[in-house]
Amino acid sequence: MNLFNVYPLFNINPVKAQGSFLWDDKGKKYLDFYGGHAVISIGHNHPHYQTQLKNQLDKISFYSNSVQNELQKELAEKLGKLSGLEDYNLFLCNSGAEANENALKLASFHNGKSKVLYFSGSFHGRTSAAVSVTDNLKIAAPVNYDKRFIKSEWNNIEQLEAIFENQGSEISSVIIEGIQGVGGIMIPTVEFLTKIKELCEKYDAVLILDEVQSGYGRSGYFFAHQEFRIEADIITTAKGMGNGFPIGGVLIHPKFQASNGLLGTTFGGNHLACVAAISVLDVMKDENLIENAQKMGEYIESEIKNFPHIKIIRRKGLMIGIELDRDCSEVRNSLLYSHYIFTGNSNDKAVLRILPALNIKKEETDLFISALKSVLENL
Numbered sequence: 001m002n003l004f005n006v007y008p009l010f011n012i013n014p015v016k017a018q019g020s021f022l023w024d025d026k027g028k029k030y031l032d033f034y035g036g037h038a039v040i041s042i043g044h045n046h047p048h049y050q051t052q053l054k055n056q057l058d059k060i061s062f063y064s065n066s067v068q069n070e071l072q073k074e075l076a077e078k079l080g081k082l083s084g085l086e087d088y089n090l091f092l093c094n095s096g097a098e099a100n101e102n103a104l105k106l107a108s109f110h111n112g113k114s115k116v117l118y119f120s121g122s123f124h125g126r127t128s129a130a131v132s133v134t135d136n137l138k139i140a141a142p143v144n145y146d147k148r149f150i151k152s153e154w155n156n157i158e159q160l161e162a163i164f165e166n167q168g169s170e171i172s173s174v175i176i177e178g179i180q181g182v183g184g185i186m187i188p189t190v191e192f193l194t195k196i197k198e199l200c201e202k203y204d205a206v207l208i209l210d211e212v213q214s215g216y217g218r219s220g221y222f223f224a225h226q227e228f229r230i231e232a233d234i235i236t237t238a239k240g241m242g243n244g245f246p247i248g249g250v251l252i253h254p255k256f257q258a259s260n261g262l263l264g265t266t267f268g269g270n271h272l273a274c275v276a277a278i279s280v281l282d283v284m285k286d287e288n289l290i291e292n293a294q295k296m297g298e299y300i301e302s303e304i305k306n307f308p309h310i311k312i313i314r315r316k317g318l319m320i321g322i323e324l325d326r327d328c329s330e331v332r333n334s335l336l337y338s339h340y341i342f343t344g345n346s347n348d349k350a351v352l353r354i355l356p357a358l359n360i361k362k363e364e365t366d367l368f369i370s371a372l373k374s375v376l377e378n379l
């Protein structure tokens with residue numbers, strides 16, 4: 001059998017990883033400034049993470065959500081404490097897309113409405129309300145029957161108000177990323193987020209903050225929207241949550257009522273996934289990684305801001321978008337093939353996306369800074 005060929009691949013085969021470095025099958029060492037699409041939060045193979053997962057493998061790896069699982073409770077408690085959202089409830093799943101599917105469905109269950117407002121440049125995952133094609137009306141909410149999704153322009157308050165004025169009574173939820181990642185590190189203005197919150201309250205719509213990429217300390221706050229002191233109704237998370245172990249979460253405001261069978265998953269919240277996620281939170285707390293993300297992010301920006309060919313830098317913590325005066329692919333390839341550094345791109349071809357591990361060290365950032373300088377100066 002061959003693999004279904006959907007990914008354009010670099011001809012690099014990593015076989016080992018530690019901290020912010022990867023090694024390929026020929027022994028070549030790479031610096032990781034992208035974390036495999038924003039996933040690596042506490043560094044590759046952190047010793048605490050490794051030990052905890054290995055120990056758990058000796059005990060139990062999986063049983064379904066039909067039995068008690070103390071690890072899920074420990075995870076919820078620690079996540080509540082570190083994020084400051086102790087009164088929210090947690091539903092565990094396996095990916096960012098699944099977290100968003102559940103958030104949209106939960107919103108629709110909650111208010112019985114079916115329209116969803118989203119924004120230009122957004123990315124929320126690749127599943128498409130899979131329950132629409134599931135032959136069981138009991139687990140499908142109104143939002144699944146029709147695709148009534150309304151696009152509004154990013155950071156455009158006027159358009160947002162006009163849409164709510166016309167269709168507010170039908171809007172079930174508004175879904176917005178804490179910071180748009182795939183869209184090119186686009187930061188919402190505080191006025192924009194505040195207006196969304198106000199309109200959601202006025203029209204009884206649910207505010208869903210997709211923190212799949214911008215959450216888990218990435219922005220220098222536990223969740224990016226917390227900088228603006230906005231209270232979300234539902235927050236979705238994945239990526240950095242498991243540091244590579246697949247896990248997603250939906251953080252749900254206490255006003256939402258749970259009932260048996262409302263949401264569900266086979267693998268979500270399994271023992272290994274919980275241990276991975278607990279280890280991430282332990283390391284984030286013990287090593288002050290949110291603070292480190294703020295500090296290292298500031299340092300990188302201050303060092304690179306005057307480099308040639310950079311038009312603008314958009315950044316919060318270690319979520320960094322470097323907009324060049326041209327397509328960034330040549331720069332990205334030079335960083336990878338001449339300096340052995342992984343970086344990312346975005347839907348905006350000019351934007352280089354930088355997402356190092358939250359425990360990146362200053363000397364590692366210096367490797368990136370001098371490589372970027374050399375690449376940009378030689379363009």
Ligand SMILES: Cc1ncc(COP(=O)(O)O)c(C=O)c1O
Binds near residue numbers: 100239
């Ligand atoms: C903001 C955001 N939401 C959702 C997703 C989808 O997550 P997953 O690929 O785990 O389904 C992504 C993935 O890039 C993302 O960046």
